[in-house]
Every structure is written in C-alpha cells, then in structure tokens.
Amino acid sequence: MGWNRKILRVNLSAGTCSEEPLNMQWAAEYLGSRGLATKYLVSEIDPRVDPLSPDNKMIMATGPLTGTMASTGGRYTVVTKGPLTGAIACSNSGGFFGAEMKFAGWDMVIFEGRSPTPVWLHIENDRAELRDAAGLWGSSCWETEERIKTELQDPLVRISSIGKAGENQVLYACIVNDLHRAAGRSGVGAVMGSKNLKAVAIRGTKGVSGIKDFGAFLKATTEAKKVLADNAVTGQGLPKYGTQVLMNVINEMGALPTRNHRDVQFEDAGKISAEAMHERRESDGKPHLVTNAACFGCTIACGRISEIDKGHFTVRNSPQYWGASGGLEYEAAWALGAANGVGDLEALQYANLLCNEQGMDPISFGATVGAAMELYELGILDDGAIGMPAPFGSAEALAKLVEMTAVGEGFGKELGLGSKRLCEKYGRPELSMSVKGQEFPAYDSRAIQGMGLAYATSNRGACHLRGYTVASEVLGIPVKTDPHVTEGKPELVKAFQDATAIFDSAGICVFTSFAWTLADVQPQLAAACEGDWSMDKLNEVGERIWNMERMFNNAAGFTATDDTLPPRLTQEAAKTGPAKGMVNRLGEMLPQYYQVRGWTPEGAPTAETLTRLGL
C-alpha cells in the first residue's frame, strides 16, 4: 500500500498527541508528501491566517516511496503557510529523518496551536510525547541533535530541529535534519519557532510493510536504479562534482546573477565552482572537498562534505568549524558568493556552515545580503546602519552579517526579514530580487527565458525546484530547447511543474529526474501503492496538486499581478554574455501559460478546469 495509513496530530496548545487514520480517499487523489500534506493544510486552515500565529498549522509528511528501497526514497516535506511570502510553503529535505518517520509507523505529523513553553516531540514507534525543551532553547541545530541523542542514549535517533534563526523567526529560517540537510526555503523554520517547537526526534524500528506487490516493486526499483547508474549525469557527473559544477556553465551562458542581479556574469565564478572545490589550496595543500555523501536510499550521492581552511580569517579562532561538514552546493555557493560579488570560497563555506548550524536558508540570506550591499553602494545604507563597511565583494561583511543574522543581532535583525521588507523599508522596493517575497535562486531569467515564467508562477515564490526548465533550456534534459526564446515555454513550464509535483509527492528526490521521467517512477508507485497509478493518473494528480496550491494562494489574497518579476529583469538588459541586450519577456509567456493551464486571464482556474481535476 505504500502508506502506513496513520497520522499523528500534535496539539501544541493542549500538549496532546493523538493518532488518526490517514484519509485514503485523499491519498488516492493527492498521492503523499507534498500533495497530500497540502490537501490536509488547505482543508484545515483559513488561507488568510497569520503564518506565525497559533492558527497556522505545520505538517511534516512522507510519501509512499519514503523509507522504501526506491532510490532516493528518503524525503519528507514540511507544508505550512509561509511567513516570508504569505503563500503556501512547501519545503522538502533528504537525509534520514523522513525514512525514520515511516519506520516508526507514521505517514505524517500535523502540528497545530502553539505551546506555552518550548517543547520537543519524541516519537518512538507508536509512542509520541511532548517533552520540555527549556534547556534546548537557544541551542543550535547541531547542539540540539547532540543533546537529544545524549539524553535518549540513542545515537540512531533522527532529528529535525530549528536553530536560533527559527527561534528568532528569521523569515527564511529552515528546519535542519541530520546536521546538514534542510527543509530549506520559505521560512518553515520560523513557523516551527512560532509554535515553540524546538525539535522532532524519531526512532522507528518497524521498517516499511505493506508494499502492494513486493516482487513487482523489487523489479521496478532495481530497473530504475540501473537507469540512474547508467546515466552519465546521475551515475557520474553528480556524485563526482555535485550541483556546483553548474557555476561555470551558467556563468558562461551569462545567466549567473551577480551583485544583486546588476550583472549576469561573475569574474570569480571559477573560484567558487565545483572545479575549485577539487583543487588543492595553497595554504594547506588540501582540497576543499573531502568526499561526496548520500541521503537515505540514494544511489546518486550528490552531497558535498568539505573541510574549511583552518587558517582562514573566519575560523582561525573557532576550532568548532574545522571538521568536515556539509556544503557547498550550487545554490548556496551562488547566493553567498556571486549574488554578493564574494569570490572567497572559504568565506562562503563559513557562511554556509552557520546557515546549517543555526537553520537559515542560504539562498534567501545570501540574496538579502546582496540587496543590502546594493543599498550600501547607493549610499542609502552606511557603515553606521549596517555596523561595518559592506560593499559588494566584502567577505568580511558576509562573515559578520551571517553571524549577526543567525542570532538576531543589530542589522542582522533587518536582514532576517528578507530582501522585500528590507528594500521596502529603505524606499527601494524594486531592488528586492524576489517574487512574492521569496528571493531568486541562481539562474538569471534574462538569459534563460523559461525560468522567468517558472519563477513568476511558482506557488511558493521565486524557486527553481517547482519547475526546473534549466534541465531542458541548458542541459538538454529531456530535450534541448533554446534558452533565449519564449515560444513553447508556457507548455514546458507547465509540464515541469506538474511532473515535479509527482516526484515531490512520491517521497523521492527531484534529482532523479535528470535520468528518470515519470515513466520510470510510475512502475515503482504502481507496485507499491494500491489503486490506479497509471501515467494518466499521475499526470492528473500532478496538475491537481498544482491547482490546489494555486487556489490556496488566490484565497490568501494573491492575484495575477503577483505573477511578476522585478523590473530589473524585465526592463534592464543583460550587460554581457550571449544574452547581452536581452530582458526577460514574461509578458509574451504569461497569458499563454494561463491558457495552457486552463485558467482565466486573471490567473484563476476556470470552473471547467476545477471540475476536470475534481477540485
């Protein structure tokens, strides 16, 4: 069956934990994880609720393939109304926490209300209880993991927690599990902090039972793993170089947003690339990269484990950061580096370590620093306001600002609200490089047209993981399309968005889609889950999930005018590279996209679309 058929409801206001059967009708319509948790959320909260109020809920959910032998089947999703955007927030994470939730016998955990005092949730198979977290409040994610493991005398317990950023409600705080994996975007950690929930620790020893047809599942997962192993991208490229290998590619294409999107190429891209991670440092003769790493059940292993230069100014006197730790990945290296004009790889790793340690999304943090640096260059912010000189390119400012933001000190408090609120406060809202309040990831849509549409219509604000048309426009997966044209992009964006909703809802990693299509996922789901999981059904479910998220956002107050890009991208042409002279032509794509989606010109699903999708 794929599902445990059991959810845990935790009322933090009352301090109670109760068991409920999973709504199997909804499972048949929304699959699991992202889709199913969103169905629960939209059914249980008012879309206009204040995201940081007790009336918001937060759901941690697994998919039917989570915890199984499907490759990358370790993912779990956090769904809530997001404080950074006011839109649906849906962030998934790898590591081992999701599988452990499944092994303990649960499909999802719904948190509601707000605890009067800090607590953490302990789940051991069927038993769940809230525990006092007064002694943990103020700890980092790393300290929290260690202390809970020590308290339980169990090194194998899996933990998701917030650090100081989540406690202080940094609006892009994340929830960190297994030290350096995170439900990273949209501020899900701030919601957890607002509920006085410090951590969730799970120990499950029951394994996964109830696979519908085990023989067929074994065959389907084995064949699908062979596809990943035989594919040059998932079998060789990602494990060897990780995601950061894109740094030089995207820079070469003139699509690397640099200095708050003022430029589209970064002169120091090579210094912060995957290739640089492999080079031996002059200082100690060691490469930055120590090894690659895999999440639960993953046969790709794209993760990076690195060691910072002990002599670097950021850590010279902080031996706690000298050990091997997670990072850098492409997005973090870009946001902490090119977005600020900082080309110092060690400084980026330091900032990344602090983001992991205290639970902050490095994309939104780095991009917000980029906005602050632009305000500084324009003379709108000065040394006094920021607390230091903060021109583009200053590794010293980056290192200091990450410390201040993580713990909510001085100007760090303003950075913790994200670039939209920062730029509005200082009278230059157009300088926030964001959509619906969430900062862009590492692709400039002036040089990759489809990504502009993907960002503008992403249900959680600017994001590359809702519809990664870079795969097609840059990498040729599944087919190569021209990144400079808009023709065909509405259809492409829709196809990526709907398919991604299935990968996310199944409980697997979207990186499998560099080798797999839905046709590779379908036999695995069909063997694991009872019911109809044909290709037609999957396409329908993906589209249904997308429209459900959209309807929540519309009910929360978003309109077609929010499906937009900052004027810098639609009016200021790229200055260099192959896209020199180009802007993003969103206006050519958006009306067609609405049409392809079956939406009105105002961006609302038509009655016919809703009926077709059973919404």
Add this chain to the structure above:
Amino acid sequence: MKVAFKLFASLSEHLPGGHRGNRLELEVEEGTTVADMIRRFNVPERSAHLVLVNGLFVPPAERLQRRLQEGDELAIWPPIAGG
C-alpha cells in the same frame, strides 16, 4: 587566429599536463571547427556533451561544420547537472 579553449569538470584532464585552471588560449588555423578541437585534445566524443561557443549551445550535428572565429571562447562539459 587566437581562440580560447575551456574544458570543465572531468574533461580538464585533457588539457596539457601541468596546466592549472580550465582555460587555454591557443593559436589555431583559420577554418578550425569545433569538432577539430574536440579531436585535437582527445576528448571522447560522447563526453563532449555540453558544447558552448561564446556561451551559445552548439548542437552535435553542427560541430563538424562550425568554424571558430578569432576571439571565440569554446567551452565543453561532460554530462552534468545541478540544482
């Protein structure tokens, strides 16, 4: 004429021994094609996956005919992806 030749990720091992970095400036004959360069540096054809001239993609079918011009930047990657 002068062109720049760049090999990234695992392909950098096809650059001359002892070369640091990914970029090489070269003097080549007029009429040199993208395919000529791939052969000259012994880059296996199936590994020359993403081929860009001045940041623009050159499809496999055009590599035999595509002649480089003075100042061109030819960059090549094996199959890779990111996120």
